[in-house]
Structures are given as structure tokens and as C-alpha cells.
Amino acid sequence: AQSVAQPEDQVNVAEGNPLTVKCTYSVSGNPYLFWYVQYPNRGLQFLLKYITGDNLVKGSYGFEAEFNKSQTSFHLKKPSALVSDSALYFCAVRVKYSSASKIIFGSGTRLSIRP
């Protein structure tokens, strides 16, 4: 089955330190991968996506993600964390079915940045 996994329920980082939120995927064919962020009682905000090309993808708010085909990973990173980065982060993959496609989400990782 095609899926995406986020092995960490919570990640705690001190402000100013680098952060990494992990994501691994299992899909057939070339993966379309995404990262979204969700603040309390809000919808999803798009951060970045990988479809093809450069393995290092840069996105919003200083976030970036590295696509690693051999490790089937798409970890989200930021060089220097801010307290305002504290939120719920979702990795997602677009999967094909019939002639259409849909996005399925990982379980989410809560990122907590302490001052």
C-alpha cells in the first residue's frame, strides 16, 4: 500500500538550533511529496513540495526538505528554529488511483520550540 510515515509524534528543539522533522514514504513510481503546517484550529498551510529535479527543495518560512530516493525519505529541515515554528507538521504524498490522484497524510509531528 502507498503510504507516508512520520516516526516521531513530537520533536522538541531549542530556539536557534537546527530542526529536523522526519518523513519516509512508500509509493510506486515517482513520488510527489509535500509538507504542510497546521496551527491550532486552523487549516493546512503549504510549505513545500518535491515533484522532480533538485533533491533539496526550499519552501516557505525558511524551511527546506531533502528528497532521498535510496532511503525513501523526505525530511523537513530548518537551520535555525523560531518559537513561532511551533505547530503540527504533516508530510504527505500524492498517490494515483484509476485516472485520478489524491493526497494522503502522515500521522503528523508536533514541533515544539522552546525559548
Next chain:
Amino acid sequence: GAVVSQHPSWVICKSGTSVKIECRSLDFQATTMFWYRQFPKQSLMLMATSNEGSKATYEQGVEKDKFLINHASLTLSTLTVTSAHPEDSSFYICSARSVPGQGSEQYFGPGTRLTVT
């Protein structure tokens, strides 16, 4: 960027009643719309996919007679929770895509919090 709106943003209803949630694409035509639900501190689970003018495709385990989806126009989809019960209380998020297929973006609405008392 493209904007997707939902109305209402929150609703409280009594058990046994029905409630309708609207999802609109404000500045683009959405050929495909998706409905997700999210329980507290959990991920988004896809409920159904709807294409304009055709019946929705429901994910396994989702009751189509309970969660009625209508996608009558290219800018509007509605989700009606019929005979709501407290276990239907959840955060419902819609998403819209403008062009069929893999290459188009999928935009998310702000969500609707449903509480059934």
C-alpha cells in the same frame, strides 16, 4: 495563491439533526474537491473525492448515506452530515484542485469544527 473558503468555520448542532458545510474555491474553478476529517491530535483522513457533476468516491469505511457530498458547480462542494451523533464531532477540512491529474496544486480550506451535543 488560490483561496478555498469554508462555511461555517464552526457549528454546534444537536444529536439527530443534519448539518451542511460549504466549501468554495474563490478564484479558480475546482474540477475536483476532497473532504477530510481530523480528530483531535490526529492526522487528516480522506473521506471522499468529488468531481464536478458526478457522484463522489468514498474511502473505505466512510458511510456515503451519512456524509452526503454534492459538487454541483465548479466552485462549490457541500458536505452534509445527516443524523449527526456526538462521534461525528470533528474538524472537517475541504480541499480543491483546479486541473485534473498529477500536476495541479491542491489547496486547503481553513476547516470547519463540528460539535454534536
